Amino acid sequence: MGEINIKIGEKSYQLEKGDCLLNLIKKNLPNAKFSIVAAKENGNTIELITPIESDLNIQWISSSSEEGIRILRHSTSHIMATAVKKIFGETKVAIGPSTDDGFYYDFDSNTRFNEEDFMKIEAEMQKIIDADIPFVKTFINRKEAIEKFKKDGELYKVELIEEITDDKVSLYDNGDFTDLCRGPHIPSTGYIKAFKLLKIAGAYWRGDEKNKMLQRIYGTAFADNKSLKAYLTMIEEAKERDHRKIGKEMNLFGFYQEGPGFPFWKPNGMILYNTILDYWRKLHTDEGYQEVKTPIILNEELWHRSGHWDHYKENMYFTEIDKEAYAVKPMNCPGGLLIYRDGVHSYRELPLKIAELGLVHRHEKSGVLHGLFRVRQFTQDDAHIYCTEEQVKTEVKKVINLVQKIYNDFGFKDVHLELSTRPANSVGSDEIWEVAEKALAETLQELDLVYKLNPGDGAFYGPKIDFHIKDAIGRSWQCGTIQCDFSMPERFDISYIGADGQKHRPVMLHRAILGSIERFIGILIENFKGKFPFWLAPEQIRLLPISKNHVEYAKEIKNLLQNFNFRVKIDETEDKLGGKIKQARLDRVCYLGIIGDNELSKKTLTVRKADKEENKEVALDELSEFFNEIKNSKI
RNA sequence: GCCGGUGUAGCUCAAUGGUAGAGCAAUUCACUCGUAAUGAAUAGGUUGAGAGUUCGAUUCUCUUCACCGGCUCCA
Numbered sequence A: 001m002g003e004i005n006i007k008i009g010e011k012s013y014q015l016e017k018g019d020c021l022l023n024l025i026k027k028n029l030p031n032a033k034f035s036i037v038a039a040k041e042n043g044n045t046i047e048l049i050t051p052i053e054s055d056l057n058i059q060w061i062s063s064s065s066e067e068g069i070r071i072l073r074h075s076t077s078h079i080m081a082t083a084v085k086k087i088f089g090e091t092k093v094a095i096g097p098s099t100d101d102g103f104y105y106d107f108d109s110n111t112r113f114n115e116e117d118f119m120k121i122e123a124e125m126q127k128i129i130d131a132d133i134p135f136v137k138t139f140i141n142r143k144e145a146i147e148k149f150k151k152d153g154e155l156y157k158v159e160l161i162e163e164i165t166d167d168k169v170s171l172y173d174n175g176d177f178t179d180l181c182r183g184p185h186i187p188s189t190g191y192i193k194a195f196k197l198l199k200i201a202g203a204y205w206r207g208d209e210k211n212k213m214l215q216r217i218y219g220t221a222f223a224d225n226k227s228l229k230a231y232l233t234m235i236e237e238a239k240e241r242d243h244r245k246i247g248k249e250m251n252l253f254g255f256y257q258e259g260p261g262f263p264f265w266k267p268n269g270m271i272l273y274n275t276i277l278d279y280w281r282k283l284h285t286d287e288g289y290q291e292v293k294t295p296i297i298l299n300e301e302l303w304h305r306s307g308h309w310d311h312y313k314e315n316m317y318f319t320e321i322d323k324e325a326y327a328v329k330p331m332n333c334p335g336g337l338l339i340y341r342d343g344v345h346s347y348r349e350l351p352l353k354i355a356e357l358g359l360v361h362r363h364e365k366s367g368v369l370h371g372l373f374r375v376r377q378f379t380q381d382d383a384h385i386y387c388t389e390e391q392v393k394t395e396v397k398k399v400i401n402l403v404q405k406i407y408n409d410f411g412f413k414d415v416h417l418e419l420s421t422r423p424a425n426s427v428g429s430d431e432i433w434e435v436a437e438k439a440l441a442e443t444l445q446e447l448d449l450v451y452k453l454n455p456g457d458g459a460f461y462g463p464k465i466d467f468h469i470k471d472a473i474g475r476s477w478q479c480g481t482i483q484c485d486f487s488m489p490e491r492f493d494i495s496y497i498g499a500d501g502q503k504h505r506p507v508m509l510h511r512a513i514l515g516s517i518e519r520f521i522g523i524l525i526e527n528f529k530g531k532f533p534f535w536l537a538p539e540q541i542r543l544l545p546i547s548k549n550h551v552e553y554a555k556e557i558k559n560l561l562q563n564f565n566f567r568v569k570i571d572e573t574e575d576k577l578g579g580k581i582k583q584a585r586l587d588r589v590c591y592l593g594i595i596g597d598n599e600l601s602k603k604t605l606t607v608r609k610a611d612k613e614e615n616k617e618v619a620l621d622e623l624s625e626f627f628n629e630i631k632n633s634k635i
Numbered sequence B: 001g002c003c004g005g006u007g008u009a010g011c012u013c014a015a016u017g018g019u020a021g022a023g024c025a026a027u028u029c030a031c032u033c034g035u036a037a038u039g040a041a042u043a044g045g046u047u048g049a050g051a052g053u054u055c056g057a058u059u060c061u062c063u064u065c066a067c068c069g070g071c072u073c074c075a
Helices: A021-028 A030-035 A066-087 A115-130 A142-152 A155-162 A225-241 A243-249 A267-286 A300-306 A308-315 A333-341 A389-409 A430-446 A487-491 A517-528 A548-563 A577-586 A597-602 A620-633
Strands: A003-008 A011-016 A036-041 A044-047 A056-062 A103-108 A135-141 A168-174 A177-180 A194-204 A213-222 A297-299 A317-321 A324-328 A352-361 A377-387 A415-420 A451-454 A464-470 A476-485 A507-516 A541-545 A568-570 A591-595 A604-609 A615-619
Touching: A011 A021, A021 A030, A030 A036, A036 A066, A044 A056, A056 A066, A066 A103, A066 A115, A066 A168, A066 A177, A066 A213, A115 A194, A135 A142, A142 A155, A142 A168, A142 A177, A155 A177, A194 A225, A213 A225, A225 A243, A225 A517, A243 A517, A267 A352, A267 A389, A267 A507, A267 A517, A297 A300, A300 A308, A300 A324, A300 A333, A300 A487, A333 A352, A333 A377, A333 A487, A333 A507, A377 A389, A377 A517, A389 A415, A389 A430, A389 A464, A389 A476, A389 A507, A415 A430, A430 A464, A430 A476, A476 A487, A476 A517, A487 A507, A507 A517, A541 A548, A541 A577, A548 A568, A548 A591, A548 A597, A548 A620, A577 A591, A591 A597, A597 A604, A597 A615, A604 A620, A615 A620
Parallel strands: A003 A056, A415 A451, A541 A568, A541 A591
Antiparallel strands: A003 A011, A036 A044, A036 A056, A103 A213, A135 A168, A168 A177, A194 A213, A297 A324, A317 A324, A352 A377, A377 A507, A415 A464, A464 A476, A476 A507, A591 A604, A604 A615
């Protein structure tokens, strides 16, 4: 038996050939035992229980690193399966991977699991963890594995193995339970220091709705209890930000049984809505866009021509007018194209930028509706740019700049891009797609922008660049999109007259920046937790007279501020100041103006931000300047 | 659409096989108040809808609608 060298960073250790890294840790780094879950060499993960046959130059994977925690969670899913099998013996197991923030395992069981079962399962899991049972990896050949799982009645595993092409498959034993698994895993169950089962949900076998619905149990695991607690707090925090809850509290919008998926905008919500549109319109006018509005219901024939009938009919609503078939628009482009076609266009007009705040309807399955994030009716901040092929890149660049300016103004500093290419079910020739995809990719490269590639995720008529923004608690939302379309111009046979006096086919860029106004407002609500920046806040200022004697003066100030176009209200209730402040904060008013004898005699207003305790006394003739500065700073 | 859960006053939630209560909000009255809740009184509900079991259903059963958590899909 020879010795081999294990190099870890600066340090070197000796190990008996055939021994494993776990023994190295036990001997040399006893304190680190549970915090190292695996090792890594050149990007390959090495489990701590793997026998080492030659010299290695490795890094440790710590249980708190992203990679380490995934291993931990994956192993926890096995432990959960072990526990479930022990308690509910006839249960068959499907798959149990780690996810971004935890893990799940899909089960097929005669028992309907419910959250009360979690206690039992968790207790059983804890027993397994306390026993520190090793994960033992074995390889057997495929046929043998199929026989084994057939004998055990684990038909889902059999189906999985049948699709594996390797001769050998790996199994992991963990006490009473053996699972087909590629790994990697932690050496033994004792590594799990903090875990919790979270929820139960149905999930189709292999994600296909034609297959059987299995029961999925979600859970999460962390390297220590503190991290688990922090995660649970974060979930609570996300709940606090839920736009459905805040929207109700702030009277922004409502959903009623009479119109599932169709938002009703209340007065406060309309202020937000219109403020956003005013801002948007001003910016687009400055950028050379012209605005149009096209009808919501159009003849069904149009949708055959556009390709929507073939590619989007499942999501469309249909109706009948004078015995003719009509459809409710799910997108704005076909209507916009009719306007373009109405008249002759010269190359001198290009690029022609036509914007439309278009109200679209899409039939979404009942189970997917979710507040403003997933609705059946929404307004897109759409625009179609008609241009020559040569102008595409320049125009795409201009749109990207505009997108970045707008996100920045709304307080979103972290934006990432994705490029999606031709989907399976698409219209247009190979050449057209190639040109379009190339144009988008090159533009991104020329701007030196980092982007993620999503092959096959494009729209049916063209490839697209999507914009994702990150909110205050790190969640990512897709909003903007730029789609390059050579097809629709062809289908609608649109043209412009070139310098040569001949007809030419323009290219069409579809683009939206906020995406859906409804959804964007939902994102804003969650990002700001309802505490909007001054320029957006439905109620910007609330005046709080200390007693009845100050109400008259408050009205004077209210008029003054209203004349300067600020949104201001007076709290005329007979509460004490403390009570009024509390109410204003609950209502998420942006600024408070306090009015008492002091202010009355000096002709001033004491201003404070609702959630800060700093007061500032502002003279009446300086009020407009004071608030305008806040408004323009967009904070 | 599928799986599971939920549905009681404007909001948050109690309760029971014998037709429902609290806090906040609302209304009225008193207090005239300086930075997160002044006190009192009043009013408010076909218990999501429909059917069934029962002497009697908000409670049990079924159907249906909506919502919540997922799956699939997506702006």
